Amino acid sequence: MEALDLDAGWDLHPQVSVRPEPFGALLYHFGTRKLSFLKDRTLLSVVQSLASAPTARAACASAGVPEAELQKYQRALGTLMQSSMLVERR
């Protein structure tokens, strides 16, 4: 799987809806009709910060992801990219 570029800007796909839940969040893509579960509130913060952050790395930083865990969040964002939940900002 190709790794998500942490130094690019990313947005949620316009057809994706985010619903916060006590355990994290649910993401639903109206185009693909796929559901994803974020099992972590920090990941939710990252996803919510993407639109206003210049890069994914900056979004992780603003959500308080420690350097040591960056790879884990990069992988999670990569999975969201694979399922078209995230699109690279051009």
Next chain:
Amino acid sequence: MMTILDTPALEAPAPGAVRTPAPAKGTRLVDLFEYGLDAPICLTWELTYACNLSCVHCLSSSGRRDPRELTTDEAKAVIDELERMQVFYVNIGGGEPTVRPDFFELVDYATAHHVGVKFSTNGVKLTPEVAERLARNDYLDIQISLDGATAEVNDYVRGPGSYDTAIRAMENLKNAGFANFKLSVVCTSPNIGQLDEFKAIADRYGAQLRLTRLRPSGRGADVWDELHPRPEQQRELYDWLVAHGSDVLTGDSFFHLSAFGDALPGLNLCGAGRVVCLIDPVGDVYACPFAIHEEFLAGNVRSEGGFQEVWQHSELFTRLRQPQSGGACASCQFFDTCKGGCMAAKFFTGLPLDGPDPECVQGFGETALTKIKEGKTETPRSHVDHSHRTERYSKSGKVTLTLGRRPGLAAKDLKPALSTEIAGDAVAFRPDLVTAMPVNDRQDDPLADFRPEGGRGGQ
């Protein structure tokens, strides 16, 4: 490693694809979901009890429209609420939902308000023109019901002509360019041998096959003994699912088959009242579509606080979100994936909810059922029955014929009066129940109440 993201989808693909080791207990979605969600992930909404068919296994005993049905405005208010709660999509069913004259108005209203729609239909209204119109809506998915890969098998269960109607509807969808709609099959003993043929039909129309489980709910209780897959067929089904893999949908309905070996993918959880529920045509909220019974009635959307209040605070749903005891199943090695199977299947066959599923593949269900039958205990019947007053024809001999069923009068109340052993008993035999009910074709016509033009009956 703890995963922080998961994408199983409720409509889980069948097994066969990659299997990953189960994460440690406590971090799995199923463990998080057992305590419920702020709003359902998806929700079944039956818009009407009216139906042009009389399928012998109808889970909601549909046929006649209920006069208390939610009005267009009430239905729109429910949609507004679902939008506020961020319920991403609803599975609309019935009855036959498309016979509501405001059906397309409601579908358009929902999708315009960010509530996606998947609706189930027997295809009766899917003309080429309607199919064209539906194909233009990106937020819409359609599920055509077909319970036999041949007219012979299908029409035995769904009624004469229903095979042709469904095939015509699929042709129209295909011609309109509606890609990847669903062909939905309830698995029964007569059709388990046709799984390959179902797949071929789905492929022919560019549809995705969806297989679900027969439940002894509604009229399904009358035909359960005859139609539910035999033990060797359960195995055949499981093997077929394993072999055919990722593009066959199952609605997560076969998790009781996990006890054959590998767990099937999906939540492996009874979602009733935790992640799913049912809104019925009169606004009653039940724990799941297969549980239309007072025992599983949580409230009504017309009451104060609406649907949200029922979902978040009803006594029933709060109770269903408590940790469940495995009861007699707790010591079984497969309990972790099978979870004791389907609550509704147990309830309507008279089995205790904390015991084995009637189709437990380890055979524990049959043993329990035998005990119940020996004890001659009455199995629970739903208080809700909108069956057409004239039954189509006899299937198994177990379906009682041409009986007037008064609303609120359960079939069990009628059956003793007709059974041979009591028929001679002057006290038990109450002919008024049988003959006094008007059998009125017009009243029985599900469309009879839906004629806005002309002077009659329109909403």
